Amino acid sequence: MTEVFDCADADRRSLGIASAVGALKSGRLVVMPTDTVYGIAADAFDSTAVAALLAAKGRGRDMPVGVLVGSWHTIEGLVYTMPEGARELIRAFWPGALSLVVSQAPSLQWDLGDARGTVMLRMPLHPVAIELLREVGPMAVSSANVSGRPPAVNADDARGQLGDLVDVYLDGGPAEQGAASTIVDLTGLTPRILRAGPVSVQRIAEVLAVEPETLTA
DSSP states (O other), rough: OOOEETTSHHHHHHHHHHHHHHHHHHOOOOOOOOOSOOOOEEEOOOHHHHHHHHHTTOOTTOOOOEESSSSSGGGGGSSOOOOHHHHHHHHOOOOSSSSEEBOTTOOOOOHHHHHHHHEEOOOOOOOHHHHHHHEEEEEEEEEETTTTOOOOSSSHHHHHHGGGGGGGGEOOOOOOOOOOOOOEEESSSSSSEEEEEEOOOOOOHHHTTTHHHHHOO
C-alpha cells in the first residue's frame, strides 16, 4: 500500500525515512525530494528494482538511470579513475545541482540501463535525500515523472503521475530549483555540457579555467 509522509513534521519524517529504507532494501520504489526536482528511487545494486523504475516511468534502457550519493567520498569507489576536473567541480558544486558523467568502476555489479560503462553521479542538496542516501547507500534515481511529461516539483505531482507504482512518497515541500540538474560529461578528452540547468556554463568554465564555448562545442 502506498504511503505518503510529510517530512515537515519531525515524527512523520523519521517514520517516512524508516519506511523508505525498508522499501528500498526490499526492492521497491520510493519518491523523494531533492534540491532540483522530485526523484523516483531504487537501490542502485538491485537490477530488478531499477528495471521497475524504468517501467514505472515508461522509459527504455537506452536512457540509463543516474545515481545519487550521500557524500563526496562515495564517488571514489564508483569510478574507474577520477577524471581531470572532477574534484574541482565536486568541491565547487556538491552537494548541489550538478551531475557528472564518468567512467564507472568495472567491478560494479549493477545494471542501470545501456550506459556503456559510464555512470551519471550527483550529490543532492536536500536534507531528506541525504539522510536516506546515508542509510541506504548509492541509489538509482530519475526524475519522478512519466517519460515525456514534466518532472514533478512536489510530492502531489509525483503521485499524480506514478500513483501506486511507488510504495513510499516523502513529501519535502516544493523542490527549490524546480529544474533538472546541469549535466557535465567528463568521459571524453575535454569536459562537455550535455544538459543546461541551474549551474551555469559560466560558473563551470570558471572552475575548470576554460573558455565557456569549449564546454558546449
